[in-house]
Amino acid sequence: MNRIIQIVNAIEGYDPDALHVEKARAAIRACLIPVTATERLPVREALGRVLAEDIVPAIDVPGHDNTAMDGYAVRFADLGSGDTVLEEIGAALAGKAFGGRLGPGQCVRVTTGAVMPAGADTVVVQEVAKAYGGKVTIPPGQKPKQHVRYAGEDLKRGVPVLTPGQALHPAELGLIASLGIGLVAVRRRLRVAFFSTGDELVSIGNTLKEGEVYDSNRYTLHGMLQRLGVEIQDLGVVRDDPALLEAAFRKAANADAIITTGGVSVGEADFVKPMMAKLGEALFWRIAMRPGRPMAFGRIGNSFLFGLPGNPVAVMVTFYQFVREALLHMSGRSGDCAPPMLKVPAAMPLRKVPGRTEYQRGVLFRDGGEWKVKTTGQQGSGVLRSMSEANCFIVLEHERGKVAAGEPVQVQLFEGLA
Numbered sequence: 001m002n003r004i005i006q007i008v009n010a011i012e013g014y015d016p017d018a019l020h021v022e023k024a025r026a027a028i029r030a031c032l033i034p035v036t037a038t039e040r041l042p043v044r045e046a047l048g049r050v051l052a053e054d055i056v057p058a059i060d061v062p063g064h065d066n067t068a069m070d071g072y073a074v075r076f077a078d079l080g081s082g083d084t085v086l087e088e089i090g091a092a093l094a095g096k097a098f099g100g101r102l103g104p105g106q107c108v109r110v111t112t113g114a115v116m117p118a119g120a121d122t123v124v125v126q127e128v129a130k131a132y133g134g135k136v137t138i139p140p141g142q143k144p145k146q147h148v149r150y151a152g153e154d155l156k157r158g159v160p161v162l163t164p165g166q167a168l169h170p171a172e173l174g175l176i177a178s179l180g181i182g183l184v185a186v187r188r189r190l191r192v193a194f195f196s197t198g199d200e201l202v203s204i205g206n207t208l209k210e211g212e213v214y215d216s217n218r219y220t221l222h223g224m225l226q227r228l229g230v231e232i233q234d235l236g237v238v239r240d241d242p243a244l245l246e247a248a249f250r251k252a253a254n255a256d257a258i259i260t261t262g263g264v265s266v267g268e269a270d271f272v273k274p275m276m277a278k279l280g281e282a283l284f285w286r287i288a289m290r291p292g293r294p295m296a297f298g299r300i301g302n303s304f305l306f307g308l309p310g311n312p313v314a315v316m317v318t319f320y321q322f323v324r325e326a327l328l329h330m331s332g333r334s335g336d337c338a339p340p341m342l343k344v345p346a347a348m349p350l351r352k353v354p355g356r357t358e359y360q361r362g363v364l365f366r367d368g369g370e371w372k373v374k375t376t377g378q379q380g381s382g383v384l385r386s387m388s389e390a391n392c393f394i395v396l397e398h399e400r401g402k403v404a405a406g407e408p409v410q411v412q413l414f415e416g417l418a
């Protein structure tokens with residue numbers, strides 16, 4: 001197995017003391033190893049999981065040519081340049097085919113989804129047709145083959161529709177079900193262990209003494225990990241004591257990934273960093289970003305280690321910018337898992353210095369007809385309220401300086417549909 005340091009040293013522009021966010025992403029990506037084990041699950045339980053097989057339709061969907069509207073199935077060749085009167089010879093309903101065949105001058109009443117009667121090639125919507133006493137009058141202006149859905153137009157027999165590495169969203173569950181498939185092969189769930197470090201931290205249920213704070217990082221981490229659909233192991237608050245830290249790391253190393261918070265700052269005089277280095281391989285980075293400058297990345301046994309900073313906002317930013325994608329990749333997802341970036345005008349001037357990527361907490365809002373973004377105000381990395389008030393990150397690029405009101409900026413939304 002290659003040592004992580006060898007892999008990252010091969011990355012051009014790798015500088016652990018002033019690491020560009022893109023280089024940090026590339027370094028992490030180059031080292032990760034996805035899980036390979038799979039399991040078969042009922043379709044509904046596969047929501048959010050990563051597909052581990054090709055889905056190849058054994059049937060066409062839809063299985064027959066059928067009608068897309070309520071109205072009348074006709075032969076286009078019968079229709080003239082004026083009104084055409086046709087003889088209504090029966091009906092085809094969704095789930096109940098007509099059975100017979102249309103001859104010249106005939107039509108069949110149809111509802112949406114009915115199998116297209118033999119002989120018919122066009123559907124005329126009921127709103128324009130006039131039916132009276134077994135006769136139906138069709139006005140001119142119909143188009144050949146209108147309002148017909150063809151067999152296999154959604155999914156074609158033998159043509160793969162989903163491939164390994166794809167995430168199963170609600171649409172994919174429905175798609176698989178539309179093929180009559182009940183069980184689906186997915187990668188096993190990723191196991192992620194995490195704990196907080198810091199002598200000032202207290203768990204809920206205890207009273208605070210002077211200088212102590214409640215541990216909030218394990219709660220934000222729990223939420224972010226739960227949404228990713230990974231298996232979670234919360235190892236609590238670990239005191240800054242070598243024996244306790246060693247025990248926690250050894251326990252966590254059974255997981256696929258370990259996330260810690262706190263204790264990785266430059267010059268931090270504690271046992272977290274030495275313990276990471278002792279038990280495995282750890283790189284200590286100063287990333288050119290704000291918030292979230294210090295971060296450790298490494299490996300303990302077969303488990304990848306993400307040593308996040310302690311500040312509550314920095315935890316969320318580094319998680320969303322590095323750990324989320326890393327975990328998705330480890331889960332077996334193929335392709336680019338980065339959240340989309342949108343460009344919108346800044347509603348106000350923004351402070352920024354070139355030489356680091358900033359993730360300001362933003363509020364995307366509608367100003368008349370146009371979407372704009374403003375900051376939540378106070379941007380300190382300890383102000384967790386800024387994450388709660390925000391609905392997006394304003395991502396200000398590495399090279400960029402201050403932003404004037406009205407200039408376009410990139411935003412990353414916190415909420416997505418799928």
Ligand code: AMP
Pocket residue numbers: 196197198200201213214215216217218261262263264265268309310311312
């Ligand atoms: P550190 O990265 O350990 O230097 O911590 C930076 C700041 O984040 C300090 O003010 C810590 O008290 C705070 N902090 C660290 N861990 C947590 C936590 N789990 N919950 C809340 N605040 C924390």
Ligand code: MG
Pocket residue numbers: 197198199262263310
């Ligand atoms: Mg600390």
